[in-house]
Amino acid sequence: MKVTLKNSNSLFLLFLFLSFGCKPATENTFEPLSVDQLAQAQETFKEPGIKNRRFKHADLQPLIEKHKDAFEVNVLGESVEGRTISSLDWGSGQTKVMLWSQMHGNESTATMSLFDLFNFLKASGDEYDDLRELLKTSLSIKFIPLINPDGAEQFKRRNALDIDLNRDAISQISPEAVILKNARDTFEPEFGFNLHDQQIYYNVGNTPKQATISVLAPAYNEAREINEVRRRAMQTIVGMNEVLQQVIPGQVGQYDDSFEPRAFGDNIQKWGTSTILIESGGYLGDPDKQYIRQLNFMIILNALHQIATQGYTNYTEEQYFAIPDNSIQLVDLIIHELQVPVGDKYYPVDLAIRRRDSSAGESYYERGTVDDLGDMQVYFGMEEVDATGHKLKIGEIFPQEFENVSAINEAEALELLKQGYLAVKVKSFEAGELHQLPILVLGEKDDFDSGWQTGSNPNFFLEKDGRNAFAVVNGYLINLNEPTEQTFMQRVY
Ligand SMILES: [Zn+2]
Incomplete structure (x- = not known):
């Protein structure tokens, strides 16, 4: 039979109908995990090798080593004192996402969550398989779990040059800053997660509620304008906040969005990566931040799902601005x-x-x-x-x-x-x-x-x-x- 161009188009349309029409809900639109499922996942995959938030570079190396079977591990360079800074890459999808934590050495909460997430991502044979498959085929994720190992060694904010890495995005005096900038420039992620801890004395709005998590889509200029890049970060944050409000109602604040020309978050937003800042604060009865570690896991996984499905497009910047501001009272x-x-x-x-x-x-x-x-x-x-x-x-x-x-x-x-x-x-x-x-x-x-x-x-x-x-x-x-x-x-x- 002679197949004309027209016929082949019809066949293609028939194929489209069969593959999408019969399964109107494609893999890319399935429901995000519930709050209970997210919490359960963290409990199941919590990294037992990290017991408290004062771990050091040497504690993480065997953990990174064990993930070489499922992640592509690369040494990106060394800190001032010669400690390696590694990245772990996972997934083969089109949308690139980069997460970096602990550029302040004593801000380790999210680092713990990333190691829980590594265990989660590489597992299989359970109820989360569909989600993993979705993430793996939609996203390429680069994790840099400890940007400031020298600071972590002494559990202090600054690096061994006594420089605040979050004021070194432009000058790049510190090797750690060079490493982070190079990683962004060579990978060119669409989304970025800038993971920090804030003082436990932050509260939400003018209420006595502790800001357990603060969020921000950093400004990319003094005027704090909103472009498509920044808007996507805002939208994703709204979805993450929906998760948090179910477990810590009233305890999410919006971090100050004044433009800091030397900071990484602000500049990475400027360089075209939709950047989300997560600041882990305090929670009553959780001085070691192990519950906040779980919350980080939950919202990062939720955000990855949103990015993979473009679920964030359901949210608006108005919803983002409805998140009350932080204060430190x-x-x-x-x-x-x-x-x-x-x-x-x-x-x-x-x-x-x-x-x-x-x-x-x-x-x-x-x-x-x-x-x-x-x-x-x-x-x-x-x-x-x-x-x-x-x-x-x-x-x-x-x-x-x-x-x-x-x-x-x-x-x-x-x-x-x-x-x-x-x-x-x-x-x-x-x-x-x-x-x-x-x-x-x-x-x-x-x-x-x-x-x-x-x-x-x-x-x-x-x-x-x-x-x-x-x-x-x-x-x-x-x-x-x-x-x-x-x-x-x-x-x-
Ligand atoms: Zn910080």
Whole structure:
């Protein structure tokens, strides 16, 4: 039979009808995973080799090694101190997506999630096979899980040159910045994910709700204009926010979109990659951010699905702008109306206290600071206490020395607090030794700071009717009548 051009077109149309008409829902439009499925997937594929957020470059190398069977692993270069920076590539689809994490060395939450995601992507034989197939055939994904290994080594923000890599996108003084820029320029992704952590003191809008996740489609110019590149990032964020609102309602904020000409997110947006910033904040009862690790996994997987199906086109920039702005009004503790002594008078003040953490090996300790005092109505305390009628009273050091930290337990420490002692001394201790006692432990120091003014370390009692009702130890509030369960991350001084 002579097949004319017309006939062959008809055959082709018939073929189209058969392949799409019979299956009106093609593989590319199936429903995204539900919130429960996303959470379940993370629990199933959580990387057991990363137990806390203070891991280092050396901890990740065997994990990267084990993924060589399913990912194309490349060493992109080395950090200032000679640590390798690797990328893991997965998928063979048309749309390119690049994700990079931890350009700030102490912002490791998303890095943990990426390793959970690696386990997820390379698995098979379960309910997620359709999704994997969709992602694999639609996307080519490049992961760069630790841009600043030297910073991670000391769990600090900056690299070994003491440069903030997120201010080095243009000058590229740091080898790490060169590596990230080269990766973008050679790969030319359509979508980019810039993965960070923010301070735990961010709240959402003017509410006391902690901003557990903040999102941003960074501006690419001073005027903060919106082009197609930036709009796609905004749209995708709306879908991610839909997931988050189901699990952490009211706890998603929009990060400040002022243009920073030196930052990577802003410039990568400018260079034509639809860029999404995820900032992991705090969540009550999750100091090690393991729940936030799960949330990152969930929204990244959701976003990849949106990009693979172009599901983000269902959303608008108006929906993006409806996400409330971040602000930074949270403090750990507000003590209201405490009577503080000056001269021979007492003045009622509100004290706003934050406890910042410092790394110590695998662990950390906190140091309380009075950040502000007076009228504190613009702040929200994660814990607040009404100290009306209470006077600030300085505590004593227990006169008998203990052999070492192990010679005193929590119950004894509480008993000493009730007797008016805020500190004990130990004869022997290791430099920088940590403890979890609800009292100050002094080694070499003969005294402790006892201030209530800004910048001081808050250690004192709240006294009412001649009795100590509360102790404030290094910024931790302890109700002496009804002590509650809490974790004290402290250091011997
Ligand atoms: Zn950061």
